[in-house]
Structure formats: structure tokens, C-alpha cells
Amino acid sequence: MTKHDPDLSLLFHALADATRRSILTRLAETPARVTDLAEPTGLRLPTVMRHLAVLEEAGLIVTSKDGRVRTCAIVPEAMEPARTWMDDQRAIWEGRLDRLNAYVMNVMKERGQ
DSSP, X not given: OOOOOHHHHHHHHHHTSHHHHHHHHHHHHSOEEHHHHHGGGTOOHHHHHHHHHHHHHTTSEEEEEETTEEEEEEOXXXXXXXXXXXXXXXXXXXXXXXXXXXXXXXXXXXXXO
């Protein structure tokens, strides 16, 4: 079994929720105030704040406060561990499928002779 990476688990947990993914999509355009992020969700502000806390804990966003206004910004490089893990998994499975294909072709070739 592979080593458990708690940071990767936090990242995938944060990305598992559709509301959090939509917040990230919005923040990919430009930083936004919490109230602006909450408006399209239809959720109450405390609920949105919990979603933002999960995203911030995973390192996907940073927040800053200016007076009473809290602004959020995306941290795009925080996605790199997930991208690396998925690329590694893709390479493993492509290798397995290539070996399976070679085996099947070899069996078909042997049966054909």
C-alpha cells in the first residue's frame, strides 16, 4: 500500500464538493469578496464560510481582510500535488493496459498458428 499523504487527502476532500469547486472556478477569474462568492450559491454566509475554511485549510485559497471586507484569492499551484498524483496513476494504468494488450495480442497470435 502506498504512503498516505494527508495533504493530498485534504486537497481531494476540498475538491469533492460541488460548491467548493464552483467557488474555485469563480476565483480562477479574479479574487472576490466572500459576499460575492456566497450570492450565487444561495447558501447562508456561515455555510459559505465553512466551505471557504475547507478550501483554505487545503491551501487552495488565501483570504485577506480589509476592514469588514474579507477577500479570497485562488492559489493555482496548490493543485500540483493532485495533478502529480493523477499523472502517476495514469502512467501506472497505461502501463498495465499496454501489457494487457501485448498479452492478448500474443495469445491471439499463438491461437492463430
